[in-house]
Amino acid sequence: MSTAMEQDVIDVLRQQHGEIRDLFDLVRTCAPGxxxxxxxxxxxxxAVHETAEEEIVHPAARRTLPGGDGIVADRLEEERSAKELLSELDGMDTGDPQFMPKFDKLRTDVLTHARAEERYEFEKLQAEFSEAERRSLAAAVRAAEAMAPTRPHPGTESATKNMLAGPPMAMMDQVRDMIRNAKKG
Structure with a gap:
């Protein structure tokens, strides 16, 4: 197992895709409570994963990959659609009868998106960037994740929008998270 400093951006993102798949399975199988x-x-x-991709990975793909504009445009449309559904679900009670059908649609959409990223974007990035460049991108992704919002914000699917709106949204999301946690305790 490589350390965070040794991982390249493709390793980091694929590992997160695995964690996302695991969390989808956990939500589907855990007790309603x-x-x-x-x-x-x-x-x-x-939220954190997509923000980092939008700020770091997609701009690199757009600049470097043959056909990068089209590859990234397709991924951003998928991300916007998923953020809208995720935002709707985030406002729902998980016990609502409509929650699981919408959640299953989100799961299908997100996992399809992840496969498309891995096939059309990540494989090409791996071929175009050196190992050192991929490690550098991984460090940039980690930095972006540290400042990313923790909730979906549809309409911020560009690096510029994320960098301008991301830090204030991240602070608001963190306050919201603290309030939610305080209500539980």
């Missing part, structure tokens, strides 16, 4: 907590973990990971 435990579903909210598992879902909140999924929401946070998706």
């Amino acid at each position: 435990e579903r909210r907590e598992a879902f909140e973990r999924l929401v946070r990971l998706l």
Whole structure:
């Protein structure tokens, strides 16, 4: 197992895709009383992961890959659609009868998106960037994740929008998270 400093960006993102798949499975299989907590973990990971991709990975792909504009445009449309559904689910009670059908649609959409990223974007990035460049991108992704919002914000699917709006949204999301946690305790 490589350390965080040794990982390249493709390793980091694929590992997160695995964590996302695991959290989708956990939400689907856990007891209804435990579903909210598992879902909140999924929401946070998706929000942070997508923000970092939008700020770091997609711009690099757009600049470097042959056909990069089209590859990135397709991924951003998928991300926007998923953020809208995720935002709707985040406002729902996990016991609502409509929650699981919408959640299953989100799961299908997100996992399809992850496969498309891995096939059309990540493989090409791996071929175009040196190992040192991929490690540098991984460090940039980690830095972006540290400052990313923890909730979905549809309409911020560009690096510029994320960098301008991300820090204030991240602070608001963190306050919201603290309030939610205080209500539980």
